Amino acid sequence: xxxxxxxxxxxxxxxxxxxxxxxxxxxxxxxxxxxxxxxxxxxxxxxxxxxxxxxxxxxxxxxxxxxxxxxxxxxxxxxxxxxxxxxxxxxxxxxxxxxxxxxxxxxxxxxxxxxxxxxxxxxxxxxxxxxxxxxxxxxxxxxxxxxxxxxxxxxxxxxxxxxxxxxxxxxxxxxxxxxxxxxxxxxxxxxxxxxxxxxxxxxxxxxxxxxxxxxxxxxxxxxxxxxxxxxxxxxxxxxxxxxxxxxxxxxxxxxxxxxxxxxxxxxxxxxxxxxxxxxxxxxxxxxxxxxxxxxxxxxxxxxxxxxxxxxxxx
Numbered sequence: 031x032x033x034x035x036x037x038x039x040x041x042x043x044x045x046x047x048x049x050x051x052x053x054x055x056x057x058x059x060x061x062x063x064x065x066x067x068x069x070x071x072x073x074x075x076x077x078x079x080x081x082x083x084x085x086x087x088x089x090x091x092x093x094x095x096x097x098x099x100x101x102x103x104x105x106x107x108x109x110x111x112x113x114x115x116x117x118x119x120x121x122x123x124x125x126x127x128x129x130x131x132x133x134x135x136x137x138x139x140x141x142x143x144x145x146x147x148x149x150x151x152x153x154x155x156x157x158x159x160x161x162x163x164x165x166x167x168x169x170x171x172x173x174x175x176x177x178x179x180x181x182x183x184x185x186x187x188x189x190x191x192x193x194x195x196x197x198x199x200x201x202x203x204x205x206x207x208x209x210x211x212x213x214x215x216x217x218x219x220x221x222x223x224x225x226x227x228x229x230x231x232x233x234x235x236x237x238x239x240x241x242x243x244x245x246x247x248x249x250x251x252x253x254x255x256x257x258x259x260x261x262x263x264x265x266x267x268x269x270x271x272x273x274x275x276x277x278x279x280x281x282x283x284x285x286x287x288x289x290x291x292x293x294x295x296x297x298x299x300x301x302x303x304x305x306x307x308x309x310x311x312x313x314x315x316x317x318x319x320x321x322x323x324x325x326x327x328x329x330x331x332x333x334x335x336x337x338x339x340x341x342x343x344x
Contacts (some may be wrong), residue, residue, distance in 0.1 A: 113129060224271075
């Protein structure tokens, strides 16, 4: 099948980074015990380019070994945070990468540049994964460009910090569920006809699915739904040889944190886990590589827990 080249409207225009801006932005503040993040607050949905310090996505740290050579992957929420780290890791393992994002154009450009530095093709799709039609479109355009689809990473997420149940509007509730769980159904459904034996679906859930969160009621509820979705879809697709697993990160330094938490919570983010620090996106990306590669060939319906030491069941 000849790969078609997406039109300009289907992809972001490439804009070069300024010098080594991305590499210099990655530091280690917040990864060591006792380090605090500076007070900061952003509007939703949050932009990685505005974070201080910028999350560590693996642009400097991650070393690949061709674990995914010849594969093609779609990642939702791939412009920043965990999604960006997974995109970089997959590219360094040899996979071609497509990712979807909502509206963070600068973050998306940076991610695309970082992925293409690894010598693989990268597609970026701007739109709302809470719409089923958009999920269908990104699958078809990805397959049209790459000629195949092997790995689906459902990672897009939305969260809102609220003090009580009464504060959660019906609009917020529906929006959170559309982004966090409806989109997982939509993308997996659209991808199924292109997936074969050995293909992988990897879903991002959260430690909050297991221990709850009084300030993230609707978010935590969707993350619990993702665990059940993962287990049920794994059973449904086992005979086809399509493996379905999930990753449940703990407190990870991503744009969701300054975009949703009060400043006083940001400064102490991650201090309440046994390792006494927040994790970085690159520390989570390894779990996705494992599940996408031959290392995860005898796992389905399972959840990995890179969460800083919090012991959870399941």
